[in-house]
Amino acid sequence: MPRKPLIGINADFRAAARTTPAFAYIGEGYYQNIIKAGGVPVIVPPQVDEESAHRVLDAVDGFMFIGGADLDPRNDGFMLHPSVRPLNPGREASDRMLMAEIAERRMPVFGIGVGHQLLNVQQGGNLFLHLKEDLPSAVPHLDLQDTNHRHTLDVVGDSLIGRVYGDGEIRVTSRHHMAIDEVAPGFRVTARCPDGVIEAIESEMIDWFAIGTQFHPESDAASALDIRIFEEFVDAVRDSSERSSETADTDNFHLVA
Numbered sequence: 268m269p270r271k272p273l274i275g276i277n278a279d280f281r282a283a284a285r286t287t288p289a290f291a292y293i294g295e296g297y298y299q300n301i302i303k304a305g306g307v308p309v310i311v312p313p314q315v316d317e318e319s320a321h322r323v324l325d326a327v328d329g330f331m332f333i334g335g336a337d338l339d340p341r342n343d344g345f346m347l348h349p350s351v352r353p354l355n356p357g358r359e360a361s362d363r364m365l366m367a368e369i370a371e372r373r374m375p376v377f378g379i380g381v382g383h384q385l386l387n388v389q390q391g392g393n394l395f396l397h398l399k400e401d402l403p404s405a406v407p408h409l410d411l412q413d414t415n416h417r418h419t420l421d422v423v424g425d426s427l428i429g430r431v432y433g434d435g436e437i438r439v440t441s442r443h444h445m446a447i448d449e450v451a452p453g454f455r456v457t458a459r460c461p462d463g464v465i466e467a468i469e470s471e472m473i474d475w476f477a478i479g480t481q482f483h484p485e486s487d488a489a490s491a492l493d494i495r496i497f498e499e500f501v502d503a504v505r506d507s508s509e510r511s512s513e514t515a516d517t518d519n520f521h522l523v524a
């Protein structure tokens with residue numbers, strides 16, 4: 268019986284305020300969908316150094332990055348924009364450290380929201396800092412009064428997202444004011460909003476399963492098809508883990524003369 272894969276999931280972080288302590292926290296939809304898809308979620312608070320990040324990754328089979336506030340553009344050599352609400356610096360530093368090591372290891376990874384944006388940036392792509400200015404013709408992608416604001420999606424047929432959603436009208440949950448501008452080398456766009464905004468990417472590298480969705484398949488308004496994305500991810504993690512075990516067994520196999 269194949270063992271359930273362990274899926275690391277980063278947590279968001281909120282610093283202490285006058286009447287509340289500091290919190291590391293995560294939306295239920297992120298870990299519940301990993302469980303439903305057959306994985307075991309391992310929630311990972313912000314890591315403080317590379318050794319800790321490496322030890323965490325030694326212990327899991329794949330990793331998922333959740334949504335949150337904005338990547339600080341100054342960390343990528345760009346100017347701060349007045350619309351940017353930066354992530355907690357400790358969370359962002361941890362996320363960047365984890366993503367860099369995950370890429371180095373070619374560990375299966377799924378980025379959602381800002382996690383999707385981090386995957387693209389860490390791999391050499393970049394972002395629009397404010398869609399309202401950068402793409403004024405774009406439809407609304409964020410409604411502060413409606414956490415389940417949705418828009419339609421056009422998918423590329425021969426892709427994971429295309430396999431999951433197939434034909435017919437697709438509506439997804441959208442909560443962002445930034446988006447991918449230039450896609451990182453080795454990745455391709457697999458879904459766009461009809462206004463052209465990039466909504467999903469996936470790796471074209473044969474040795475790395477890496478996907479990102481700008482939309483939120485974990486949201487309360489998710490459809491049964493959204494959950495299929497998590498199933499595809501957990502299946503890919505399981506397959507990767509089993510291949511690694513087989514390779515380790517072969518490497519350890521000693522011919523007995």
Ligand SMILES: N[C@@H](CCC(=O)NCCCC(=O)O)C(=O)O
Pocket residue numbers: 294333334335336337338379380381382384442443444445446
């Ligand atoms: N802040 C970025 C990325 C979008 C994002 O991750 N939204 C999720 C908000 C919180 C959550 O539901 O986890 C942007 O606005 O582009």
